[in-house]
Amino acid sequence: MIERLTSSDLDGALDDLAGILHACVHDGASVGFILPFPPEQARAYWLNHVWSGVAGNELDLFVVRNAQHVLGTVQLIPAKMPNQPHRADVAKLLVHPNARHQGLGRALMAALEERAAQLGRNVLVLDTRSSDPSLRLYQSLGFQIAGEIPNYCRNPFDDRLEPTTFMYKNLH
Template structure:
């Protein structure tokens, strides 16, 4: 079975605002599939849209965050955020946040492509260290390990399971970025130039 190629696109705040319904559908589907990304059930679609509108758009407008989305044709296949609004003593660091891949499109390299694009954007922003956290044992943890992220530690009882009151551990991970390779860079384009 062949699949359309995945394009990684950087969205401005205005572009993200126009795509709020699709972003909300993606987040809603991921949380209902068990993703531990800060939400618990019941998780209505309106709450998913409010997250993007109230928590992502303001730092995106202020320049403290980069929103990357994966498109497969016209379908929103996934997204990840690069947080670059760091304290003055951490200008070299960025954070990877909310890696989401449509549950129907998993295991096709979309998460890997999003993280590669995120790392490229981090380098372009002068960042040499990326940190992230993931629920211990989550589906994304092996992906991060395969991409070269190391475990700094595990915090027990860090977050609530999306479906139950059970508290789960989170794994704190990091990756020092090597210098940019002179090989062909990954094509990351803004959606306005992709039209």
């Protein structure tokens, strides 16, 4: 079940969200963190960077759940600049490694796109490490490659820099 969390939902989802982020980074996801990445750092990310955005209506946080736990998440971050009322960023599409290949990422992205359209945001922008499997997922969802920047991010496991691909999708 996909839902958009409100600030009153956040505390109940914190443990699962921190667990997903921690597991994804340890599985090799390039989402801004590198090893060592203790569970406390994952919790701090949600508390210090996401909660205030949700509470201040600066971002939409979507989750997909089974009966017991949150299994995946994604964020829609509308652009704030006056010349970009039509644009939003997609951030942190994460599905727990044990729950992948079930269509959860696709379902999260469909909910995100529906919300973006409701908000009048018809250009979505994201970036992903060029070697990540998510690149193929985004392309299959209609995202186009805008370009690649070499040496953009550090590999989560090794002290080496890797390229990142920037992508966009027009919803109309």
